[in-house]
Amino acid sequence: MDVKEALKIFALNHGDDALVLSHRITEWCGHGPELEEDIALSNVGLDLLGQAQSLLNYAGELGGEGKNADDLAYRRREREFTSLLLVEQPNGNYANTIARQFFYDTFHYYFLQGLKNSQDEFLKGFAEKSIKEVAYHLRHSSKWVIIFGDGTDESHQKIQEAVEQIWKYTGEMFEVSEAYSTLQKANILPNLDEVKSNYQTKISEVLAEAKLKIPEGTFMSTGGRNGIHTENLGYMLTEMQYLVRTYPDANWD
């Protein structure tokens, strides 16, 4: 696989992750557990939306068909989306949302840390800007994991269940595809084993402070990067793409 093709795939993969997760976050807007939290979570959603826009525009440029981020977000079908299964999982209760966010933020943070050394100028700049945002995301979600774990019996139980439920979707983040390995060889993407090792250290620390058990399950679901999603994604896209699909010739600006 040539580097340009691989880069396009990578930009789509990570752009889709940010897009889909930000969409889930917007579903909370106006319905959060308190106003301060509505504001904090919206911040995370806004950052991810901005990142999705950058990466999808980049994927569009690399694709050479004149597509921009909106074309890719609003006019692709469910089998063409390459986001992780993790990020499309429904919001559930606030512990489910926080657990999903925590695992993704931890991965995202250490991934971007490695990406800051990328040989690709765009991705290097993207990582330098985004890591400041994601450092905040990680502080926010790990704070809540600890509060829930070490808060009341009820919150402890809810976050432990949430961690167990989402666990099987956390393996996919570390899969090395053909595109990934092409880019890693070209020093464009970080070594995923190193990212994983930092990730494991961090989640062990946070879960220990939260007095939570690390799940023992070793089975990991996969498929998102190849467009094989859970049933959740189709409904999300139906909603997200409704206007653009209903009025295909209209411009929404």
Next chain:
Amino acid sequence: MDENILLENFQKKVDAEIKVEPKDWMPEKYRKTLIRQISQHAHSEVVGMLPEANWLTRAPSLRRKMILLAKIQDEAGHGLYLYSSAETLGADRQDLIEELLSGKAKYSSIFNYPTLTWADIGAVGWLVDGAAIMNQVMLTRASYGPYARAMVRICKEESFHQRQGFEIVANLANGTPEQKEMAQDALNRWWWPSLMMFGPTDDNSPNSALSMKWKIKRKSNDELRQDFIDRTVQQAEAIGLTVPDKDLKWNEEKGHYDFGTINWDEFFEVIKGNGPCNQERLSARQEAYNKGSWVREAAKAYAAKKQVSKAA
């Protein structure tokens, strides 16, 4: 000191345009009026998030989605500042929120109307935020210091909200025939309720005189409404939309638009709880509050544990 002398001094101070600050003496009625008004405003910001969030997951471009999310986030922030300014008057945020959830406290009736199409998101920004700004600009000069200062900050953000709303409507009005129809339909539905946002006519607004005397308000409901109409009619014309009022006509002599009769029966029905979405809005707030209670309790319990371990 004699209550009458205090009152006289208070009025002198207000007349001299010196701001009233939290620890200053103030008439009990002034305090109560402000708590009621500020908390209603805070509730309106919070409830007002709902009709807009209704379109967040269907926003038709990434840019629009970001702008809308940022705008709703601002509103949550406005709610927070306003609850804080009510607290400077001795109110408690928790009590105020409970009054909202029990249905005892009011919020702006406009948010009891549904956002049915994407164009409604434009109309809410253009008309609803546009009407709110008329009122809020006036309130930046309110006699109560913390309220006036909160308003300065809020107004800056509101003017961005109004602009983005107008931009959405203008974009639709210049779009495909279907988009233009969507924009006109939204204007038709939001125009009259927006005019009602300024409250009853002056001869029907018993509390206004005292608020004017104490310089909480500086313009009457009818004056503000007229300013809004004069400004907005021209904006509608500029983008080729028709304001749904057959009696609307420029009055050269007065230098203002004459306009038709507002349906005040509708206004009072919505206030009584019979608007299209009163129940939905209140139950959405109640549900968020109830579902969030274990989260807030966890945060409290955790903070208490940390306090103990720090003290030890």
